[in-house]
Amino acid sequence: MSTLSAGILLFLIMDPIGNIPVFLSLLKGVSPERRRYVLLRELLIALAVLFAFLFGGQYILKLLQLRQESISIAGGIILFLIGVKMVFPPKEGGIFGGTGQGEPFIVPMAIPGVAGPSAMAALLLLTNTQPGRMMQWAVALFAAWGATAAILWSATFLYKVLGDSVLTALERLMGMILVALSVQMFLDGIATYLRVAPPAG
16 A cells, blocks of 8 residues: 555545534534634544554554454454444534543544544554555655644535535545445455465365
C-alpha cells in the first residue's frame, strides 16, 4: 500500500463528513467562546492516541502473539461494519450513538469520533505488514488527521452550505468506498493465511 492510499484509507475511516452533525450536536451545549478550544483539544488527543498506536502497534501485536493475517481479517471486518453503518446510518445519534450532555472530554469526540477502533486496527495492520515504512505511515496519518481537522474546524460553515442531505450523500459514498477497501483487506488476509498455513495432516 502506498503512502497516498494509506492516507486516503485513514481519512475515510475517520469519516469527518459524517462526524459534522455529531460534532455540532456535541458542541451545542458548550459556550461559544470555548467551542474552538474544545474541538482543538479533542483533535489533538485523537492525534496523540493514533500516533501511540502507530508506534506502539508492533509491540502490542508481539505481546498478544497475533499474526499479520489475523489483523488483516479482523481489520477488514471492523472496516466493513463501519462502512455499512456509514451507508445505512442509525436513525438517532449517528454511528457512535447518543451525544450526551455537557462539555465532551475524550469520549466521544476524540475516541471513537476521530480515533476509533477501525483507525487503530488499520494502523496496527500497516505497522505489522510493513514495519520499515514507519515515516511514510506517520506522514499518511498526519495528512489524514489534518484533512479531518480542517473539515471539522469548518463544520458550521460546511453544514450551512451543504445541508444535511448533501452531507448524508457524501458520507454514504465514503461508506461504499470503505466497504470496498474492507473487502479487499479481508480477502488479502485470507489469501495470506492460505499461503502460510501449514498443510493439513
